[in-house]
Amino acid sequence: MARIPTVVPDVAAMPDxxxxxxxxxxxxxxxxxxxxxxxxxxGRHLRLIPVTFTATxxxxxxxxxxxxxxxxxxxxxAQYVWVGFWPLAVNPVAGSVPVQEVAATxxxxxxxxxxxxxxxxxxxxxxxxxxxxxxxLSPAVGGGAFRAALTPFAQTGWALPIDPxxxxxxxxxxxxxxxxxVEVTLATLDVRLYSGIVIEVFRPEVT
Amino acid sequence: xxxxxxxxxxxxxxxxxxxxxxxxLSGQGTVPADDVGHWRDMAREVNxxxxxxxASVVFEQWWTDAQFHVNSGAFVxxxxxxxxxxxxxxxxxxxxxxxxxxxxxxxxxxxxxxxSLVDIALPGVLAWTDSIGPAHLAVVFAGAxxxxxxxxETTGSCQVDxxxxxxxxxxxxxxxxxxxxxxxxxxxxxxxxxxxxMDDAEVGVDKPLSSDVGINILNNLRDLEARERxxxxxxxxxxxxxxxxxxxxxxxxxxxxxxxxxRQPKVELTVAVYSVGTGGAFDLYVQRxxxxxxxxxxxxxxxxxVATITIPATVAGWDFFTVELTGGRDFQPCPGYYHGLTTxxxxxxxxxxxxxxxxxAMWSR
Numbered sequence: 243m244a245r246i247p248t249v250v251p252d253v254a255a256m257p258d259x260x261x262x263x264x265x266x267x268x269x270x271x272x273x274x275x276x277x278x279x280x281x282x283x284x285g286r287h288l289r290l291i292p293v294t295f296t297a298t299x300x301x302x303x304x305x306x307x308x309x310x311x312x313x314x315x316x317x318x319x320a321q322y323v324w325v326g327f328w329p330l331a332v333n334p335v336a337g338s339v340p341v342q343e344v345a346a347t348x349x350x351x352x353x354x355x356x357x358x359x360x361x362x363x364x365x366x367x368x369x370x371x372x373x374x375x376x377x378x379l380s381p382a383v384g385g386g387a388f389r390a391a392l393t394p395f396a397q398t399g400w401a402l403p404i405d406p407x408x409x410x411x412x413x414x415x416x417x418x419x420x421x422x423x424v425e426v427t428l429a430t431l432d433v434r435l436y437s438g439i440v441i442e443v444f445r446p447e448v449t
Numbered sequence: 450x451x452x453x454x455x456x457x458x459x460x461x462x463x464x465x466x467x468x469x470x471x472x473x474l475s476g477q478g479t480v481p482a483d484d485v486g487h488w489r490d491m492a493r494e495v496n497x498x499x500x501x502x503x504a505s506v507v508f509e510q511w512w513t514d515a516q517f518h519v520n521s522g523a524f525v526x527x528x529x530x531x532x533x534x535x536x537x538x539x540x541x542x543x544x545x546x547x548x549x550x551x552x553x554x555x556x557x558x559x560x561x562x563x564x565s566l567v568d569i570a571l572p573g574v575l576a577w578t579d580s581i582g583p584a585h586l587a588v589v590f591a592g593a594x595x596x597x598x599x600x601x602e603t604t605g606s607c608q609v610d611x612x613x614x615x616x617x618x619x620x621x622x623x624x625x626x627x628x629x630x631x632x633x634x635x636x637x638x639x640x641x642x643x644x645x646x647m648d649d650a651e652v653g654v655d656k657p658l659s660s661d662v663g664i665n666i667l668n669n670l671r672d673l674e675a676r677e678r679x680x681x682x683x684x685x686x687x688x689x690x691x692x693x694x695x696x697x698x699x700x701x702x703x704x705x706x707x708x709x710x711x712r713q714p715k716v717e718l719t720v721a722v723y724s725v726g727t728g729g730a731f732d733l734y735v736q737r738x739x740x741x742x743x744x745x746x747x748x749x750x751x752x753x754x755v756a757t758i759t760i761p762a763t764v765a766g767w768d769f770f771t772v773e774l775t776g777g778r779d780f781q782p783c784p785g786y787y788h789g790l791t792t793x794x795x796x797x798x799x800x801x802x803x804x805x806x807x808x809x810a811m812w813s814r
Binding site (some may be wrong): 258275276278279280282284286287289290291292293295296297298306308310311312314315317320326328351356371391396397418420421431434436437439441 | 457503512513547593664679704
């Protein structure tokens with residue numbers, strides 16, 4: 243199968259003269275070109291979808307139970323979906339342990355599921371519940387904007403969903419749904435999200 | 450002549466099939482044993498990149514907490530956003546609204562530089578409502594103005610939670626992605642490198658390799674590499690937008706982005722800021738990578754990789770700056786073609802009261 247080179251070749255590094263009419267064709271020329279083509283289509287052009295959920299800090303910082311959506315049309319080369327977000331989940335008061343959760347699901351915009359959900363929680367999930375990851379918590383100190391400045395970061399990591407028993411956050415699997423109108427929903431329980439990002443992933447080493 | 454956009458799935462070009470022992474001929478390599486150079490595969494893959502490369506979301510903003518639930522009896526201005534125009538075939542953005550209306554709510558989008566307008570009537574039940582092609586919003590073509598400004602107005606009762614803007618893949622005949630489609634013959638509009646989509650016949654089996662195909666592929670790849678990519682886009686919303694609002698206020702707005710490996714030249718971000726300069730010049734700090742001041746952004750050492758941009762005392766206008774995107778400490782190992790993840794963040798200088806930035810966008814070329 244095709245590969246994406248570790249070091250993305252620079253288009254400008256390939257001199258025009260190497261591809262001129264009448265030149266003897268070196269095998270390295272088309273080989274370089276194939277590398278570059280793949281890097282552009284499958285590496286650089288995998289889509290990057292930044293989303294801002296909260297644009298202002300004049301609103302209360304109360305945590306939310308809400309479903310955020312990051313929507314896009316998947317690119318021709320995408321295989322997996324990486325998700326990262328900046329949450330505000332305030333450390334619960336001692337003695338009470340309410341579940342704070344973010345559940346990420348990949349689906350079509352029509353609502354038909356594709357993969358997931360994977361979870362981040364502040365408490366361990368019951369055994370057998372796949373996709374548990376630790377939700378990073380903010381300290382219950384400060385107020386307003388100060389607390390918002392301390393938002394941590396959570397992400398799926400780059401692990402592949404190879405073993406169905408694997409219980410950590412992982413890449414969401416796009417399957418054969420390239421060039422499709424899809425979205426990642428981030429359903430929260432007592433967590434506010436400030437921003438999120440989706441990065442499409444191509445994993446040549448496993449295809 | 451069909452400049453074919455190949456149907457999905459695409460088999461990417463395989464560099465090892467160009468090994469020296471193999472005859473270098475044109476042709477299509479759909480048969481594994483047919484190791485004859487695969488020029489046609491590569492030509493089609495490049496066409497696919499021209500049609501789809503960098504089509505992506507250029508703006509998505511959510512206004513939770515019912516911030517953007519508004520009523521008016523006529524169209525009223527609500528907020529604005531800047532997006533980069535793309536070279537190539539992209540001159541339209543699809544608009545999507547996640548919202549509903551109890552009574553005749555309409556969201557109006559205006560492309561200021563392109564002088565275009567699209568209305569989206571909201572449904573009674575919360576859902577995505579999209580502009581329908583080909584009546585997407587026209588935006589300026591890459592070239593003349595270096596950005597497109599889109600303003601958002603509403604009338605009626607609008608309960609808007611999210612607005613999204615996206616350049617779609619080029620799908621001229623409506624066949625793609627299930628069937629081959631075609632790009633128009635001729636140079637790619639706006640290409641700085643004279644790029645041309647390639648016809649299958651140019652790389653047919655009877656063609657010698659050196660028939661200008663190679664140089665054309667190079668030019669096409671250079672054109673693709675030069676396209677824009679949006680890294681961050683925030684549009685604040687403040688009913689009325691009067692005097693000094695605190696959109697993009699005290700706390701940093703952050704986003705994590707990947708940095709590509711070995712990119713030359715370095716990725717440069719264009720930072721577009723819309724501000725209302727009621728208080729004279731003021732500074733914005735742009736954090737370019739994760740560093741010791743992770744929880745705060747400070748221009749004071751050891752603040753690290755922070756760029757300070759100074760907003761002049763412009764009254765209600767866009768200002769543009771350039772900041773180099775540098776690789777930061779990795780959050781996690783990333784696939785080989787990424788150098789790692791880095792944090793982009795932006796916030797105004799704390800010391801000044803003129804926190805009156807309304808919209809910010811960052812994009813690369």
